[in-house]
Amino acid sequence: MTGWTADRIPDQHGRIAVVTGANSGLGLVTATELARHGAHVVLAVRDTAAGEEAARSIRGAVEEAAHRIGGVVEVRELDLASLDSVRAFAARLAAEHPAIDLLVNNAGLVLLGPRRTSADGFELHLGTNMLGHFALTGLLLGNLAAAPESRVVGLSSITHKNAHLDFDDLMFERDYRAAPAYGRSKLATTVFGVELDRRLRAAGSPVVSVLAHPGLTRTNLTPRAWEHRGRLGRLIASLGLLVTQSVRQGALPQLRAATEPGVRGGQFFGPSGLWETRGQVTEARLSREAADPAVGKRLWAAAEELTGVSYL
DSSP: OOOOOGGGOOOOTTOEEEEETTTSHHHHHHHHHHHHTTOEEEEEESOHHHHHHHHHHHHHHHHHHHTTOSOOEEEEEOOTTOHHHHHHHHHHHHHHOSOOOEEEEOOOOOOOSSOOBOTTSOBHHHIIIIIHHHHHHHHHHHHHHTSTTOEEEEEOOGGGGGOOOOTTSTTOOSSOOHHHHHHHHHHHHHHHHHHHHHHHHHHTOSOEEEEEOOOSBOOSHHHHHHGGGHHHHHHHHHHHHTTOBOHHHHTHHHHHHHHOTTOOTTOEEEEEETTTTEEEEEEOOOOHHHHOHHHHHHHHHHHHHHHOOOOO
């Protein structure tokens, strides 16, 4: 049986979609498919030159596939590792687009070097992958609520299943290890998406929060993470690519979460095969910690305090 594909995306004309990290990898595929189906897509990127190149690629794909009836594509600067940048981006976007139909919190980084911090002093994985998106979502929530059937899609990872949130050392200031720090940031992202769903429902909000993960996918994150390890690191990265699926396939869970009619708040999509590492899109399983309401409440309070953004 043929699984879910991008051909099943409904018409997106009239919808405003924001995709963070849309200049490459999963974000580029997601933005391209949304535009091909008619959405007005905002590419929220740290490097605007790379964003403009991505926009040209998307426009070319739209014109070729849709005979010039695809959506509009625009590029906006957003550095999720800087709360000042997040606030500036959100203020401008909110003023220009009073109603936003879709926010795909796709951007992320993985670093295997020494501990680094964001502009605000956060451990860089947590600051970029989760706290930046927490602030962005909160600042745009009013615009999302102004659109019918709007959604927030959070990008999780299978690494969240083996991670743990240490609230006594959330920023990994003691005994820093890069891989666990990345996993912790993705667990935090997942907890945020689940807790956001709880709070949206309790508030009677029309906004839906859903989650997706790409399994093991051939993006540029892993090769970049291993760059500093020299020849051995590059070899490990190359070998890792042999067991991953294509970026196009890896983007399908978040595209389904973003566009399939009838998606319910709190649903979680990912690959169906080989421990959720690859294959057709299906509903994925949350770790016990990710689904724990007490963890969600505690992380939410910490995120509000750290970012200064309060909502719901």
